[in-house]
Amino acid sequence: MPQNEYIEESIKRHGRRMDHDERKRKREAREVHKQAAFAQKVHGLKAKMYNKKRRNEKIQMKKTIKMHDEKDAKQKTTDAVPDGAVPAYLLDREGEQKAKVLSNMIKQKRKEKAGKWSVPLPKVRGIAEDEMFKVVKTGKAKTKSWKRLVTKATFVGEGFTRKPPKYERFIRPMALRYKKANVTHPELKATFQLPIISVKKNPQSPAYTQLGVLTKGTIIEVNVSELGLVTTSGKVVWGKYAQITNNPENDGCINAVLLV
Amino acid sequence: MSSIYNFKRIQPVPGATDFLDIVLSRTQRKTPTVVHPGYNIGRIRQFYMRKVKYTQETFDEKLSQILNDFPQLDNVHPFYADLMNVLYDKDHYKLALGQINTAKHLIDSVAKDYTRLLKFGDSLYRCKQLKRAGMGRMATIMRRQKDSLGYLEQVRQHLSRLPSIDPNTRTLIVCGYPNVGKSSFMNKVTRADVDVQPYAFTTKSLFVGHMDYNYLRWQVIDTPGILDHPLEERNTIEMQSITALAHLRACIMFFIDLSEQCGYSIKEQVSLFNSIKPLFTNKPTLLVITKTDACKLEDISPEDRKLVEDVCKDGSVELSQLSTYLDEGVIETRNLACEKLLQQRVAMKLKGQKVHDVLNRVHLSVPAPRDSQDRKPFIPEQIAKRRKYNPDDPDRPRLERDIEMENGGAGVYNVDLKKKYLLKSDEWKYDVIPEIMNGKNVADFVDPDIEEKLAELELEEERLEAEGVYDSPEEELDEEEEKIKSMAREIRRQKQIIAQESRLKKGLNRPVIVGSVKASRQTKDDFASHLEKLGVSSDVADTRAKSITRKRTHSSTRDPAEGMARGTSVAARAVSVVRDRSTMGLSSDKQAKLAAKKKSMSQRKGNLMARAGEADRSIGTKMPKHLFSGKRKMGSTDRR
Numbered sequence A: 001m002p003q004n005e006y007i008e009e010s011i012k013r014h015g016r017r018m019d020h021d022e023r024k025r026k027r028e029a030r031e032v033h034k035q036a037a038f039a040q041k042v043h044g045l046k047a048k049m050y051n052k053k054r055r056n057e058k059i060q061m062k063k064t065i066k067m068h069d070e071k072d073a074k075q076k077t078t079d080a081v082p083d084g085a086v087p088a089y090l091l092d093r094e095g096e097q098k099a100k101v102l103s104n105m106i107k108q109k110r111k112e113k114a115g116k117w118s119v120p121l122p123k124v125r126g127i128a129e130d131e132m133f134k135v136v137k138t139g140k141a142k143t144k145s146w147k148r149l150v151t152k153a154t155f156v157g158e159g160f161t162r163k164p165p166k167y168e169r170f171i172r173p174m175a176l177r178y179k180k181a182n183v184t185h186p187e188l189k190a191t192f193q194l195p196i197i198s199v200k201k202n203p204q205s206p207a208y209t210q211l212g213v214l215t216k217g218t219i220i221e222v223n224v225s226e227l228g229l230v231t232t233s234g235k236v237v238w239g240k241y242a243q244i245t246n247n248p249e250n251d252g253c254i255n256a257v258l259l260v
Numbered sequence B: 001m002s003s004i005y006n007f008k009r010i011q012p013v014p015g016a017t018d019f020l021d022i023v024l025s026r027t028q029r030k031t032p033t034v035v036h037p038g039y040n041i042g043r044i045r046q047f048y049m050r051k052v053k054y055t056q057e058t059f060d061e062k063l064s065q066i067l068n069d070f071p072q073l074d075n076v077h078p079f080y081a082d083l084m085n086v087l088y089d090k091d092h093y094k095l096a097l098g099q100i101n102t103a104k105h106l107i108d109s110v111a112k113d114y115t116r117l118l119k120f121g122d123s124l125y126r127c128k129q130l131k132r133a134g135m136g137r138m139a140t141i142m143r144r145q146k147d148s149l150g151y152l153e154q155v156r157q158h159l160s161r162l163p164s165i166d167p168n169t170r171t172l173i174v175c176g177y178p179n180v181g182k183s184s185f186m187n188k189v190t191r192a193d194v195d196v197q198p199y200a201f202t203t204k205s206l207f208v209g210h211m212d213y214n215y216l217r218w219q220v221i222d223t224p225g226i227l228d229h230p231l232e233e234r235n236t237i238e239m240q241s242i243t244a245l246a247h248l249r250a251c252i253m254f255f256i257d258l259s260e261q262c263g264y265s266i267k268e269q270v271s272l273f274n275s276i277k278p279l280f281t282n283k284p285t286l287l288v289i290t291k292t293d294a295c296k297l298e299d300i301s302p303e304d305r306k307l308v309e310d311v312c313k314d315g316s317v318e319l320s321q322l323s324t325y326l327d328e329g330v331i332e333t334r335n336l337a338c339e340k341l342l343q344q345r346v347a348m349k350l351k352g353q354k355v356h357d358v359l360n361r362v363h364l365s366v367p368a369p370r371d372s373q374d375r376k377p378f379i380p381e382q383i384a385k386r387r388k389y390n391p392d393d394p395d396r397p398r399l400e401r402d403i404e405m406e407n408g409g410a411g412v413y414n415v416d417l418k419k420k421y422l423l424k425s426d427e428w429k430y431d432v433i434p435e436i437m438n439g440k441n442v443a444d445f446v447d448p449d450i451e452e453k454l455a456e457l458e459l460e461e462e463r464l465e466a467e468g469v470y471d472s473p474e475e476e477l478d479e480e481e482e483k484i485k486s487m488a489r490e491i492r493r494q495k496q497i498i499a500q501e502s503r504l505k506k507g508l509n510r511p512v513i514v515g516s517v518k519a520s521r522q523t524k525d526d527f528a529s530h531l532e533k534l535g536v537s538s539d540v541a542d543t544r545a546k547s548i549t550r551k552r553t554h555s556s557t558r559d560p561a562e563g564m565a566r567g568t569s570v571a572a573r574a575v576s577v578v579r580d581r582s583t584m585g586l587s588s589d590k591q592a593k594l595a596a597k598k599k600s601m602s603q604r605k606g607n608l609m610a611r612a613g614e615a616d617r618s619i620g621t622k623m624p625k626h627l628f629s630g631k632r633k634m635g636s637t638d639r640r
Helices: A006-014 A020-041 A045-072 A088-114 A206-211 B016-030 B041-069 B078-088 B090-118 B124-143 B146-161 B182-189 B236-247 B266-275 B302-311 B330-351 B354-361 B381-385 B400-406 B426-430 B450-467 B479-506 B515-521 B524-534 B539-549 B560-565 B589-608
Strands: A133-138 A144-150 A180-185 A190-201 A219-223 A239-244 A255-258 B171-176 B207-213 B216-222 B251-257 B285-290 B317-321
Touching (some): A180 A219, A180 A239, A190 A206, A219 A255, B016 B041, B041 B090, B041 B124, B078 B146, B078 B236, B090 B146, B171 B236, B182 B207, B182 B216, B182 B251, B182 B330, B285 B302, B285 B330, B330 B354
Parallel strands (some): A180 A255, B171 B251, B251 B285, B285 B317
Antiparallel strands (some): A133 A144, A219 A239, A239 A255, B207 B216
């Protein structure tokens, strides 16, 4: 009855076969050729997947090689430029640094001036009524068709109370209602799942804004209290606007960019 | 034997990427793959919903398989629970399984959400995107389980290599300092073939071996050596020993090396015994002195000897000596240990509740003596006197066996089975009676009362004959019947002739005159002769010929009033006419005229006002309820 580390035990007792190391070496050497042969033979979806995998492996390989190389290469030190009197040929380095600061400042100013009302997605695709709504036939003989079913994602506020279902013109299905959005902070480059407070504006039509339809490009207000943002005066920011960047009805989730 | 604690059956746990490949390729293989945008949207939705659901089900199946396979620490024997805690860390293990469980639930909820979303998909593109997003999210959840899956796979591999120890059976546990000869003893006693090396900690985990003693199966557990320090400082290897000592109800054999070849002094070894003594309570314990070839108890210094003997002072611990090198005292020690454990187990069983279950079933009832008289069992005198059968006695009753032996033994002599048949007459004993006769079993036809029944039947027959039941009455044919019979004979003959003629005609190989032509060629006389042949008077032919040649009157043009004018009632007329319904039921034309007048008078008002009358087409109910309500399932629009 083999128990515990019986494989190691067996190797310890009886050793390996004589040509074990040689076989191992040969197999390793052959591996490269095998891979190459496979890469040439494979086609279709498998090829796509294989190439992607191989690419990632190569990137990883190059990175490690680079890391090993860096150990030997001379590293630039930030304080290479000595203090005090500096020879003329070194002066432009400092100037360059300065230039960068300046350009940054200018960029910042330009951004503030022009981009106060600019949003990440300035244009949106128009959505026709019949894409947005599905006609629901009502009446005993199903002849009346004044009811509409919203087929896009919607936000329905917490305090919303339905009209009597008989007279409700717009139906917003429960399956398509959303309460949270994945909001990316463009400067922090981090994404948070934040609760939606309201729909500020749907660029398609004010009616959609009213209905709380969430489409690509819609501006929503999100609850950023968990980010702990503070205004210049020191108050905690509670609500902030964000713009939806994906098609929620296709993805089943809402991705948005915080407008800062 | 220890089937409950066999962890070899756990299925391999694939890594996260392999897991995804398995599940997704299964979805691809097992669900339909062809869909077109032209399909009915319901069909498209259903196609993608099925994919999402199927993927979720596969994930669910695989993950619950993992959850079911891995033992739950609360359900296994405390020995195994503790051992697993020592080896794999209980918290880590539980966390990994918990994460798998959470992942399962998350995947379920994702699938639920996306099937709901798919219900609102209005195009193939949108449905496909939703399916893609749903599967992507499931894959992400699964990819996050990479570490748990990897850990569980390692645990599985290690678990499957654990020795299968049955915690409830008869067990000897060998323990002591490292390098004192535990594994050597194990190899001597069982066939376990544990590695023995001249350095400490050769045995790094528990080993189990099996042996037989007293026709019972015993397991011997070899533990790694333990050092004398507090429990908190013990490492994993030592903790395995401690677990075995703590949780298995077994005979403990504490090995001690008096020669100090192991590198630890006698004092140290004794102090270890004392420090782990709490683990030995209620267990038979043996202090085994090993390596007696090098040093015996008698050879050591008095102080050390006192130390060793102090251990055995209270009587619960017994002393035994052995040398695996010289093969001295090994079997004796083993037997001693086994005996001690057996005694203890039996005592334990008697103490427990279980013994009552068996004892309750066994009941010996002894009636209370009524009086002082001694009532012995009754044995008839004849029986008591009967001589006991003795094969050496020449006067013994002769058995069939003896007869067989006299006549040449088995194979030569055939035992006479017919000898003891019980029949009316002994002569019949050897009569040959066929069992099967003419393919029938004779026994089926044997009736013991056959003779009586036959006699009875014959008697009855005689009686019936005497009564004249079988006498047939005299038959007299009168004239009438004679005539009918001869007619019938004639008819039969005629029929035969006709049949023969038609048969001749059928076989003809020449043009045939068609029936209608033939009929036109025949004259009245032919018809008359034919009739005569049939026995009908020929003047029928005359009347028939006349009626054919006479021209037919036009009954339709006949005026009905003429009929009435003939003075007969309309209904009583014998000649067929197309009836005018307006005059039906009216006895005279006067009455008819009156009726017509009444009719026109009644219609006048309606006609003047252009009202709908009786004759106008009318639809009573335009939309009968039963044809216009409810779903149409079967039947047509007008008939359901």
